[in-house]
Amino acid sequence: MSDRLDDLERRIDELRAGVRKAMRARDAATARTLRAELRTAERAWDTLVSGQDDPAPADGSPAENVPDETGRGAEARTRAKGAGRGDGPRLVTVREQVHQALALLDAPAQARLIVAVSQAFFAGSIRSPQLTSLRRDEERSFRASPYGRPYYLCAALTDRLSPARGLLTVSTWPAERRVVGPLSPRVDFLTCAVRVARHLSGLPGSLPDGNRLLARMARNIPGAGDDAFGPPDPGRVIEAARRELRVHTGRDTRDRAELAKRATSQLDEAAGLFGAATLSTVAKGRSTRVMRGGR
Known part of the structure; x- marks a missing residue:
């Protein structure tokens, strides 16, 4: 042993x-x-x-509940395992469930979208309130033992290099994907819609929860929906999302590259993943020290 x-x-x-x-x-x-x-x-x-x-x-053989590049196959493998032995799927931690959803989306995402993707495609059991303290726990773990885990769930960074409220990313993503500029929320939403549609189109059968999620996303993309009843057409959603992405991606890519360069040059490793203190926090800390007689 x-x-x-x-x-x-x-x-x-x-x-x-x-x-x-x-x-x-x-x-x-x-x-x-x-x-x-x-x-x-x-x-x-x-x-x-x-x-x-x-x-x-x-x-290096595929593991249960680990999605591939598109997230495809993880749920099918889990269900097949349970059906073959007469038991349920392996229990997956909240952290792993969040990582599964983010791996499928491949873009910074809000808690509600992460929860919806996890429930729709991985039979997830997470709830939005559980994600509230997750990022803080991840930061504490990183500061106690840097890079002790294969990945960390961390915050997206704003143009002030502070953590974006409610936006989670994965530490192993390039810095350009972990920062958000003015156009990034829209670009990331469209990117997520493409990923969800691609995943659905690759499944062998219908997935009602996934179809409902895609239908909600399609309502916010011009030209992605239609008047017909029934599940949305993933191909149409992908085409409409990519059409709008062509309008925004160039500017967003430049903004993110600039922010990533600033983050890399100005922040230490921990702040580069979890965000720097805001100016208001720094000012408050300085005023407190002055009141106590510090410098």
Whole structure:
């Protein structure tokens, strides 16, 4: 067992280093693959330490409840597993459920959208109030042990480099995707709509909750809906969303690149993920020190 643990720990260290290297090189495809392998290896380590049988493979084979690039297949694998053995799906933590939803959306998202995606596609059980303290918990964990986890759920950063209210991202995303400019909310909404529509179009059957979610999103995209009853057409939603994205993406990309450059040059690692103190907070802290006789 000791040799097996040593091998797994070495593999985990190698994978973490590989993820960081891929993200620095902005190689998103390689980073996604390595993160999936890393999660599998960490589950195998947990299983071995707890003394359970049948640890998860650490060779990079697909793990339960881990979405691929489009989030496709995770729910199907979970349901198939439960149906074959007569039991339910593996319990997934709130943190993992949020990460699943964000991996599918691939853009900063509000709590209500994260919850809706999790429930529609992954049979999630999270509720919006549970996400309130999640980012603070993630920040405390990062500050206690930087990069001790394969990913952190962190805040999107505003043009003041402070945390955007209610917007969650993933630490392994490039900095340009973790900042938001004036046009970013609209661009991210359209991006999320495309991702949801693509995911639905790839499923073998109908998914009522997913269709309802896409229908709500389509109502806010000109030309995405129609007057017919029934589920929305994912192809039409994708076409309409991309048509509007072509109008906004250029400006938004430039704004985000500038913000990302500022964040990288001005913030330390923790603030680069979770946001810097606002000017009002800094001013309040300074006034408090002056009242106490400090400098």
